[in-house]
Amino acid sequence: xxxxxxxxxxxxxxxxxxxxxxxxxxxxxxxxxxxxxxxxxxxxxxxxxxxxxxxxxxxxxxxxxxxxxxxxxxxxxxxxxxxxxxxxxxxxxxxxxxxxxxxxxxxxxxxxxxxxxxxxxxxxxxxxxxxxxxxxxxxxxxxxxxxxxxxxxxxxxxxxxxxxxxxxxxxxxxxxxxxxxxxxxxxxxxxxxxxxxxxxxxxxxxxxxxxxxxxxxxxxxxxxxxxxxxxxxxxxxxxxxxxxxxxxxxxxxxxxxxxxxxx
Amino acid sequence: xxxxxxxxxxxxxxxxxxxxxxxxxxxxxxxxxxxxxxxxxxxxxxxxxxxxxxxxxxxxxxxxxxxxxxxxxxxxxxxxxxxxxxxxxxxxxxxxxxxxxxxxxxxxxxxxxxxxxxxxxxxxxxxxxxxxxxxxxxxxxxxxxxxxxxxxxxxxxxxxxxxxxxxxxxxxxxxxxxxxxxxxxxxxxxxxxxxxxxxxxxxxxxxxxxxxxxxxxxxxxxxxxxxxxxxxxxxxxxxxxxxxxxxxxxxxxxxxxxxxxxxxxxxxxx
Numbered sequence: 001x002x003x004x005x006x007x008x009x010x011x012x013x014x015x016x017x018x019x020x021x022x023x024x025x026x027x028x029x030x031x032x033x034x035x036x037x038x039x040x041x042x043x044x045x046x047x048x049x050x051x052x053x054x055x056x057x058x059x060x061x062x063x064x065x066x067x068x069x070x071x072x073x074x075x076x077x078x079x080x081x082x083x084x085x086x087x088x089x090x091x092x093x094x095x096x097x098x099x100x101x102x103x104x105x106x107x108x109x110x111x112x113x114x115x116x117x118x119x120x121x122x123x124x125x126x127x128x129x130x131x132x133x134x135x136x137x138x139x140x141x142x143x144x145x146x147x148x149x150x151x152x153x154x155x156x157x158x159x160x161x162x163x164x165x166x167x168x169x170x171x172x173x174x175x176x177x178x179x180x181x182x183x184x185x186x187x188x189x190x191x192x193x194x195x196x197x198x199x200x201x202x203x204x205x206x207x208x209x210x211x212x213x214x215x216x217x218x219x220x221x222x223x224x225x226x227x228x229x230x231x232x233x234x235x236x237x238x239x240x241x242x243x244x245x246x247x248x249x250x251x252x253x254x255x256x257x258x259x260x261x262x263x
Numbered sequence: 264x265x266x267x268x269x270x271x272x273x274x275x276x277x278x279x280x281x282x283x284x285x286x287x288x289x290x291x292x293x294x295x296x297x298x299x300x301x302x303x304x305x306x307x308x309x310x311x312x313x314x315x316x317x318x319x320x321x322x323x324x325x326x327x328x329x330x331x332x333x334x335x336x337x338x339x340x341x342x343x344x345x346x347x348x349x350x351x352x353x354x355x356x357x358x359x360x361x362x363x364x365x366x367x368x369x370x371x372x373x374x375x376x377x378x379x380x381x382x383x384x385x386x387x388x389x390x391x392x393x394x395x396x397x398x399x400x401x402x403x404x405x406x407x408x409x410x411x412x413x414x415x416x417x418x419x420x421x422x423x424x425x426x427x428x429x430x431x432x433x434x435x436x437x438x439x440x441x442x443x444x445x446x447x448x449x450x451x452x453x454x455x456x457x458x459x460x461x462x463x464x465x466x467x468x469x470x471x472x473x474x475x476x477x478x479x480x481x482x483x484x485x486x487x488x489x490x491x492x493x494x495x496x497x498x499x500x501x502x503x504x505x506x507x508x509x510x511x512x513x514x515x516x517x518x519x520x521x522x523x524x525x526x527x528x529x530x531x532x533x
Contacts, residue, residue, distance in 0.1 A: 060428055
């Protein structure tokens with residue numbers, strides 16, 4: 001595989017929710033390619049279609065029109081049982097770890113949940129779950145001694161680390177992070193971002209990073225797309241997006257970043 | 264307040280359980296056939312609660328009666344849980360239109376009184392403990408479907424289920440590992456309240472002669488027997504009446520206490 005190989009390719013992706021008067025066009029004819037090793041930022045205000053886009057990429061929802069392929073294999077229109085390759089290689093870190101970790105499951109079971117999925121076991125073979133939990137907890141900076149605790153016993157930042165460990169468990173190729181720090185205390189955001197940064201480097205991951213915060217995207221991503229009302233309005237390397245925005249909307253978003261006087 | 268409710272409920276429920284358990288191994292006198300005492304004796308040693316109109320020891324019969332009360336409660340709640348909870352979880356995963364159809368059907372079923380169903384079943388299959396348990400259990404199924412479906416819907420909409428789906432977990436796995444543990448508290452509360460309803464229904468059915476059959480004592484049938492001697496020996500009706508009231512109160516308090524304990528909003532206030 002060449003370094004430039006496409007991970008995701010989406011063509012004409014459209015998703016409509018509801019019908020009649022309540023019809024919402026969440027995504028409209030989105031074309032997108034994500035290359036191997038890339039760190040793609042997806043920026044836009046709420047309702048711009050960011051979450052719909054990543055759900056379609058992760059095959060958690062079906063597009064109304066258009067198609068998605070992953071590592072050259074078609075995803076759209078295939079039954080769930082044929083999606084094992086995608087399920088193992090694409091993992092998601094959700095926004096709020098209070099909602100994305102089952103409150104009645106111990107950390108050990110949460111992290112190994114992907115390893116118990118028959119679909120992922122078929123791809124990955126059987127791994128020693130205890131050894132894997134230790135490995136992953138250490139990788140995300142948690143103490144293995146805490147593996148038999150429940151999520152509510154951890155702080156917000158630690159819970160997001162648990163969610164990251166779960167996402168890394170099946171040795172994915174792509175990590176989709178859906179606003180991974182916006183539900184966290186400002187004081188721990190940088191730590192979690194740096195952790196993601198390190199892990200993506202260390203495991204050679206491709207990352208799709210959804211955020212409404214342009215500063216965070218500049219810090220983490222190499223390229224970014226700007227979304228508005230279900231369309232991609234701009235796609236550029238992060239550096240040039242900041243220095244030379246091409247659309248008024250991007251300029252408006254940049255202008256909306258609060259700045260300290262004199263900074 | 265809720266702690267007190269819960270404790271009182273637990274004490275009363277434990278009392279019924281102890282009565283039932285003890286009576287399996289030991290009763291002061293034979294509760295079914297020992298008619299050697301004077302009839303309708305007021306409470307005096309060795310018949311601490313007196314004797315009934317056939318000269319049987321009332322205390323012994325009250326102890327044995329706790330058995331049928333618990334057995335009917337456990338079996339009928341068991342039937343309702345085993346049928347209602349899976350049905351509710353499955354309904355939650357159906358498409359919206361199909362789900363609505365099921366819910367309207369449960370509305371209709373819920374409007375049908377348990378006692379009427381029991382009388383109907385008794386008419387077809389003959390009265391008895393088994394018929395009573397099945398009827399009470401079936402009548403409670405719609406409530407369990409509602410509770411389980413409502414709980415399952417909120418769990419299925421959560422991010423941790425989305426995370427499980429993104430690992431390729433099947434619906435069955437998700438139902439087993441995420442939905443069931445998270446709706447278990449809700450189901451527990453419902454089971455406790457239904458248990459109280461079942462005790463009352465069994466007593467009513469036995470009173471009507473459609474539940475536990477003689478000579479096996481149940482609190483409902485003891486109440487029925489007491490009716491004919493009401494003017495001479497009112498205490499005959501008081502003992503099983505108190506037993507029923509306390510058992511029902513116990514399970515209701517337990518249910519309410521559990522509900523308050525599990526409601527995070529109320530918990531944060533206290």
